[in-house]
């Protein structure tokens with residue numbers, strides 16, 4: 001079943017229309033859920049080892065087509081081709097390999113056995129999983145959910161982002177060629193408020209994995225609540241990047257400049273530079289100099305560091321933040337608009353200082369190459385500024401004093417804290433956000449805890465012990 005309606009897919013590189021994409025609505029969403037529900041009867045019963053083998057074959061298929069996937073993703077969302085080739089697409093393959101292997105390593109033995117009672121934990125397939133993801137890293141973010149859901153024995157319906165929809169359909173081809181049975185992985189192209197809303201409100205859906213903005217996250221949570229569908233929400237951020245006076249200046253500077261990566265369209269980006277007062281002016285000077293050497297241009301060119309924003313609508317959204325920051329009294333140090341040379345959607349790296357406390361530019365997510373800098377006086381001040389938003393996705397701090405690093409990181413409210421590094425993460429580690437940045441953690445066993453139905457089976461000793469109703473026995477039965 002396919003919609004005859006289309007929406008236009010526009011490349012951010014040159015704003016040319018790439019083509020028309022099927023605009024699935026409620027009918028297509030319901031058909032995909034029905035197909036996934038039917039396929040669950042088979043896929044959910046396949047032995048973990050066989051499921052893992054199929055996932056490894058999908059990874060093989062991704063690796064064989066890294067060049068195609070990278071070229072399509074770059075044209076579709078404007079991210080750097082070299083990053084897609086070297087890290088993003090290999091990571092897509094790794095998402096499948098990692099969860100295939102992690103599935104086989106799940107250990108259900110529990111050490112809470114009493115008087116010969118055995119307890120055993122299993123991760124049972126849950127059912128149909130809906131995966132909805134954003135455009136800033138479409139295939140990587142989607143497969144971070146699709147892979148564990150399939151590994152857990154679930155079937156999947158994915159609704160790709162309408163601003164970068166193409167690689168999801170390529171993944172469906174790769175999965176089919178890898179031998180994934182029909183109906184196990186389904187892609188419904190369409191708009192969020194149409195296909196997305198129809199999927200998240202469907203009563204036959206067992207799990208919803210949503211990555212996107214806080215506002216949409218609230219809509220998804222409301223829809224999920226109606227059916228009591230467990231939902232994982234990976235939402236926005238406004239992460240702090242703290243630089244203490246004793247930090248390695250070059251390492252801190254290099255990493256601070258990296259916060260402009262992907263034109264700032266990174267949920268984890270440390271967009272609020274918090275700098276110890278004694279080095280503040282110096283750091284801003286060096287940062288301004290370093291940012292001037294960022295090479296902006298066509299993301300397909302090897303030497304480009306920074307590409308375009310995703311769409312004109314998003315460019316206008318970012319421009320609105322810049323104008324309101326100025327109106328609120330923040331001072332523009334550099335950037336502040338589209339590159340005069342490149343035009344189009346190429347917004348220049350931008351830095352604001354002296355923004356009034358609590359103002360929009362210090363508290364709301366811009367999701368563009370717009371950073372702020374603020375000085376702090378001491379650890380207490382640094383922590384207070386760092387935690388002064390409704391977000392809690394990540395935090396980064398640079399200091400050469402590891403005791404201080406420990407004290408400060410303990411007080412930061414964030415799902416991930418990086419000390420003297422950024423973006424490094426083992427796939428076994430928990431990932432997610434605190435406060436408005438999300439609900440739940442994924443990664444390693446946390447992913448299986450979400451995608452599977454976790455069951456504890458308690459087996460009495462053989463022969464069964466005579467039934468006693470002592471206090472201790474009651475305790476064991478709860």
Ligand code: NAD
Nearest residue numbers: 133134135161192193196197212213216234235236237267
């Ligand atoms: P968005 O919320 O606008 O859209 C995300 C997805 O939701 C899209 O696929 C969209 O089609 C769909 N959608 C829209 N309305 C819907 C509805 N009513 N019901 C169901 N689905 C609907 O977000 P975006 O602009 O695509 O992405 C940017 C946001 O994503 C930023 O806030 C960013 O921080 C966040 N993000 C978070 C993470 C993370 O891991 N925490 C990672 C990447 C991006």
